[in-house]
Amino acid sequence: xxxxxxxxxxxxxxxxxxGRGDARAARVLTLRLTPWVLAYARRLLRDAAEAExxxxxxxxxxxxxxxxxxxxxxxxxxxxxxxVTNLCTDRLRRRRGAALDAVPEPVDDSPGAETRLQQxxxxxxxxxxxxxxxxxxxxxxxxxxxEGLSNPEIAAILEIxxxxxxxxxxxxxxxxxxxxxxxxxxxxxxxx
Numbered sequence: 001x002x003x004x005x006x007x008x009x010x011x012x013x014x015x016x017x018x019g020r021g022d023a024r025a026a027r028v029l030t031l032r033l034t035p036w037v038l039a040y041a042r043r044l045l046r047d048a049a050e051a052e053x054x055x056x057x058x059x060x061x062x063x064x065x066x067x068x069x070x071x072x073x074x075x076x077x078x079x080x081x082x083x084v085t086n087l088c089t090d091r092l093r094r095r096r097g098a099a100l101d102a103v104p105e106p107v108d109d110s111p112g113a114e115t116r117l118q119q120x121x122x123x124x125x126x127x128x129x130x131x132x133x134x135x136x137x138x139x140x141x142x143x144x145x146x147e148g149l150s151n152p153e154i155a156a157i158l159e160i161x162x163x164x165x166x167x168x169x170x171x172x173x174x175x176x177x178x179x180x181x182x183x184x185x186x187x188x189x190x191x192x
Contacts, residue, residue, distance in 0.1 A: 011076035012069070019066035026063065033077070034059060036147070037084055043142050044088040046131060054087045074156070081149070081157040085139055092135065118188045125187055129179040133172050140168035141176065 011032070017025035037058055041051035061083055062076070069076075130138050136158065143154045144165070151165045158165065180187075 012071060015062070015066050015069050015076050016071065018063065019069055029076075030059065033062075033080060037080060040081070040142070040147060041084055041088055043127075043130070043146060044085070044139065045091060046127065050091055054084060054091065057087055058083045075153075078153055078156050081143065081147075081153075082159070085157055089135065122187050125180060125183060126176075129176045132179055133175055137168050137172035137175065140165055141172035144169045145173075 009028075011029060014025045014029040014032075018029065034055060038051055038055040041054040041058075042048060045051050045054065058080060062080060065079075130141065133141065139158060140154055143149045143157060144151070149157070151162045151169075154165045154169075155162045160168075
């Protein structure tokens, strides 16, 4: 039975349709999932080229699992977040041996408008503060506060308990607040 976008637009329905050989379902699911997979990997790795490699590998793994996908066991996005998290963790572990000077600085391609510069400064400050967090705290904070996932979803992705997620995010938020303390004026935030 071919994929019908009007009837089967859930991630799981699309994946199951692809598993049955429907290439149109794969295209729809690719267009839907790849942008956030790539953005999540970029945030964890802070390297666009590596993030693209991770996104490609994660999507390939999703396509390989499609014919054997067991409906109802896990959400497609939860499974995919777990795969991306694991791939990024593996790359970060391999990277730890690299000298600090060998890690490239992020490139800022934004135009010179004052608002964009200020936003770029805010993003850079947050990225730098996130980079200073332990891996698990950074993952939990990104998944909760940037990706907008619930604590139970994060627990499934990181394969830990909900209480551990709450603890990781709370400690991560405190560390971020401490790292960014005193920079409110510099980043354009008023105390009003």
